[in-house]
Amino acid sequence: PGAPDGLRAGATTSSSVALSWHPVGGATGYHVYRDGTKVQSVSGTSATVTGLAPSTSYRFEVTATNAKGESPRSAAVTGTTTAGSGNGPGVPKHAVTGYWQNFNNGATVQKISDVQDQYDIIAVAFADATATRGAVDFTLDPALNYTEERFKSDIAAKQAAGKSVVISVGGERGTVTVNDAASASNFADSVHALMRKYGFNGVDIDLENGIDPTYMTQALRALSAKAGSTLVITMAPQTIDMQSTSAGYFRTALNIKDILTVVNMQYYNSGSMNGCDGKVYSQGSVDFLTALACIQLEGGLAPSQVGLGLPASSRGAGSGYVAPSVVTNALDCLAKGTGCGSFKPARTYPDIRGAMTWSTNWDAANGNAWSKAVGPHVHGLP
Incomplete structure (x- = not known):
């Protein structure tokens, strides 16, 4: 398939960035890359990348896939996490x-x-x-x-x-x-x-x-x-x-x-x-x-x-x-x-x-x- 276009970074938290892109004809799935490393595979045209550090900028790219292989990578976008607060989003009181x-x-x-x-x-x-x-x-x-x-x-x-x-x-x-x-x-x-x-x-x-x-x-x-x-x-x-x-x-x-x-x-x-x-x-x-x-x-x-x-x-x-x-x-x-x-x-x-x-x-x-x-x-x- 061809490379996806329209990739954009949406909502952010201190540990995540939401991404979306345009569909690619003939694609059966998509791979998401963070700073050059593949971090997710999804079937739709959106993904939320989690586990990120706060107040940090990341570079994201997406590829399309089908039975014939993987497309070239999309144009890159940058997403920056928010500062956040507290002792980590996953630490409860006890x-x-x-x-x-x-x-x-x-x-x-x-x-x-x-x-x-x-x-x-x-x-x-x-x-x-x-x-x-x-x-x-x-x-x-x-x-x-x-x-x-x-x-x-x-x-x-x-x-x-x-x-x-x-x-x-x-x-x-x-x-x-x-x-x-x-x-x-x-x-x-x-x-x-x-x-x-x-x-x-x-x-x-x-x-x-x-x-x-x-x-x-x-x-x-x-x-x-x-x-x-x-x-x-x-x-x-x-x-x-x-x-x-x-x-x-x-x-x-x-x-x-x-x-x-x-x-x-x-x-x-x-x-x-x-x-x-x-x-x-x-x-x-x-x-x-x-x-x-x-x-x-x-x-x-x-x-x-x-x-x-x-x-x-x-x-x-x-x-x-x-x-x-x-x-x-x-x-x-x-x-x-x-x-x-x-x-x-x-x-x-x-x-x-x-x-x-x-x-x-x-x-x-x-x-x-x-x-x-x-x-x-x-x-x-x-």
């Missing part, structure tokens, strides 16, 4: 975060489209460090048999359903060095490039080998300046990283409090830790979750920026797995003052954000027991 594994370690292998509906924030694990200090990149694991086009399409579909998808940096084995102005700039530039390429809503900081609060703050503020006010920033520090406001992770979280979405501390693989009352608590109990969350809640983070991170099954972590009922009791204790153990906070935090799990894959391998129990409970908080 949210469930789940990590999606870009590898096969014995858990159920999933595509993004397979991620359970209870998850509001999906953290893609993980971006990889590159030879450029501070910079990261992302490549789908070939073992997943997942095309890049399908991956992008699945992300867009989740976002259309009101979810946020972020790229996670770090993990148990991930080391990304951000310790000077140059590496901070490289980090911000590379994460923003991944957001544009795949449609990610933001970034998750899951660095388990130390963090420089000065330059990670600089990096995240630079990213915020590029991505706009709908940027989603999540963190998953270890328990030791949030014991004191002087710790690097805690300082970083406080430094970016105005643009931070949620800190989902890992309440596992940690052993015993101090609670906010100065007493020592062992992992695996309601008290461990509530007394350690209290440190963050009283240390300067807003309740909406605090989430409880737990394994989805006993296979998901070396230690610290608790039954979903322990997670829901801890959330009730913090939000409503009910379901507490021996530790009871001096006040309640009804705006507490919710919970996180490693991982959606281990959850699926365990019959989705975690998300079936914790998801509705989080979404039913006051």
Whole structure:
């Protein structure tokens, strides 16, 4: 078929651009290209491209297709997203975060489209460090048999359903060095490039080998300046990283409090830790979750920026797995003052954000027991 004409950009939001064009005789479908990459295939003469960064200009082209092949591309048009506001269009008041594994370690292998509906924030694990200090990149694991086009399409579909998808940096084995102005700039530039390429809503900081609060703050503020006010920033520090406001992770979280979405501390693989009352608590109990969350809640983070991170099954972590009922009791204790153990906070935090799990894959391998129990409970908080 011939190339479409009349392509124009219509209504825009902070994360989408609506397109329309004239029909082409003999065409049975159309492909939509964003900045040179095919992002959608449709049968009609309109499409809405989602998963875009706010306050950003994109170049769009369309081709027509039929059984004989694909036409040349149309003349390009530019669409610019709006600035937007808030912590991402897909983050509700009470949210469930789940990590999606870009590898096969014995858990159920999933595509993004397979991620359970209870998850509001999906953290893609993980971006990889590159030879450029501070910079990261992302490549789908070939073992997943997942095309890049399908991956992008699945992300867009989740976002259309009101979810946020972020790229996670770090993990148990991930080391990304951000310790000077140059590496901070490289980090911000590379994460923003991944957001544009795949449609990610933001970034998750899951660095388990130390963090420089000065330059990670600089990096995240630079990213915020590029991505706009709908940027989603999540963190998953270890328990030791949030014991004191002087710790690097805690300082970083406080430094970016105005643009931070949620800190989902890992309440596992940690052993015993101090609670906010100065007493020592062992992992695996309601008290461990509530007394350690209290440190963050009283240390300067807003309740909406605090989430409880737990394994989805006993296979998901070396230690610290608790039954979903322990997670829901801890959330009730913090939000409503009910379901507490021996530790009871001096006040309640009804705006507490919710919970996180490693991982959606281990959850699926365990019959989705975690998300079936914790998801509705989080979404039913006051």
